[in-house]
Amino acid sequence: MEAVARPDDLYSASLARFEEKRFAGEPAWLSQIRREAFARFEALGFPGVKNEEWKYTNVGPIAKVPFRPGNDRAGLEEGPHAGPLPGGESARIVFINGRHAPGLSKAAAGPAVVRSLREALREEPQLLKPRLARHASFEKNAFTALNTAFLEDGAFVRIPRGTIAGEPVHLIFLSAADGGEPVVSHPRNLILAEPNSQAAIIETYIGSPLPEGGGIYFTNAVTEVVCEEGAVLEHYKLQRESLSAFHVQTIQAAQGRASNFASHNFCLGAALARTDINVLFTAEGSECALNGLFLAGGSQHMDNHTLIDHAKPRCTSRELYKGILDGRSRGVFHGKIIVRQDAQKTDAVQTNKNLLLSREALVNSTPALEILADDVKCRHGSTIGQLDANSLFYLRSRGIGEREARALLTYAFAADLASRIRVPWVREEIEAFLGQRLPQAAEAS
């Protein structure tokens, strides 16, 4: 595999320091995984554009910056994130530059058990051992390998068997450069929905709300989701990193029998963002929905990869991803669906629609279906287009100004994804974001 840069001594030195200081007391199985992951990262290196999975996303800028672990203060204890909750949340857990900030977190009011991974590793390692780093493979993904080698903290959310967490659990990852120095964090989350439980989890990634902004930093997150038999889980990702930040995340979900997993992925921030969402059906009769919206402007680069592995029969997947690209931004959608040989009666639908608001914006859309079973229903479709001239004229002919008409049509393009959000305050936040960004988008075109 070709690599754009060899991981330099920086990472090796960091790992040595990690092992000495922070992880002296950690379970042996974890140290073992950490070492394996680092060895794998060294072998893989950062992926180059000749790597098919990274064909349209050049991570050279990430590899070149000498990121170091940030401090967990960064003057972020105060700010909007510390204020009252925007609405219903049954728990909030906040991380600053990847480290748990207990002062900003609020304990769970519902049945969900929410704690920092570091704490859970100390207090209930037996619960984590069979699950942590067992789902997100680092065999081929250098960023997951790096995250696993350096995993330190994150959220561990457990929805106990048969319980329903009414309000969502909110995970907030707040980052900022440390006195102008670029920092890296490797948040590692494990979400465990036990049999017949039900919950909504929100992951928010956000740059510093302070006036100087978040600056240059790199979030390299991994979230493992385990939906056990009959579990119903909604997962929201709101990526609103600072506009000079780099953001990479893999969300790896494993679905047990008759479980339901709905992912809503909103990609709004960062200079360069890459999200991989992988779903594996490990038993029959499950359903997943992958919804995604990426809204890129300026010179932002947003890459969304999804993989749905229909490994078992009678599972249903529905996927809708939309991209809105303005300025000189670049978008990538790569959606793979594998239907394994014995996954009969699979029902899979994938749709990707992209709207280009400027001439310089560009999107690459690649649906990839690999069907090995014969009794299946699979459909996919992909479109790339501009605002419809007829619709625009129709609105203007009724007295609506050109700018407003463009904004209205762009908003309408994304409206179905916003309407699928079942948590009211998340929907309002996304709608407000769309409303606030789109008139600019219209102006720029």
Add this chain to the structure above:
Amino acid sequence: MLLEIKNLHASVGGKEILKGVDLSVNEGEVHAIMGPNGSGKSTLAHVLAGRPGYDVTEGRVLYKGKDLLAMSPEIRAREGVFLAFQYPVEIPGVSNVYFLKNALNAIRKHRGEPELDAMDFLKLTREKAKLVDIDEDLVKRPVNEGFSGGEKKRNEIFQMAILDPTLAILDETDSGLDIDALRTVAAGVNQLRSPQRSMIVVTHYQRLLNYIVPDFLHVLVDGSIALSGGKELALELEERGYAWLEKEPPGPHAEAVV
């Protein structure tokens, strides 16, 4: 005079479609424009509404004494021009009411009138929905999405009722309608006839004019008006068709034929 079209030439995609149209419309008059396919009827309607891509190469259009062609489509609408589309556009994700409230308030703002709040607007939509006999559920749905042909046309007339234009241009509003839908749509249009409102009714078929009886009728052939007359001209066209008009290019005194 409300509208004065003088020697209007217009091209679409480099091809000249309108080749010198002259037409005058006074306040409160209903003018029907008929003509064979490709004669330029719809082009005229769209040029008046300001559709991008329709280039006026010669001539002028005065509306309320102002240069209509210099105005953007939205300014024309705010000045009281309304085009009922032959093919109304579906806009999923935008509700009819949201869209119309924005449109109406843009027009009211332009006229220096206060914007309507949600309650007043709701009252207005109820009243107008009754007037044009449109289901209130349709009013709340996304613009034209999943509407039948008849529902779309009815929605156009409903929009016209809400926006209260001074000059309404109906572009083949009858096309594709069954007889019941045609009757409903025509009844809606007739409800909206008033001394303060002029209409240009573009149609391919005489049958619409049984319901919407025009004050004047013009026949457009090959990009210019070949013949003008009263409503009785429709019956003659019904009998004789357009062929006799197409064979002999009309002279400058074509109107004298009637």
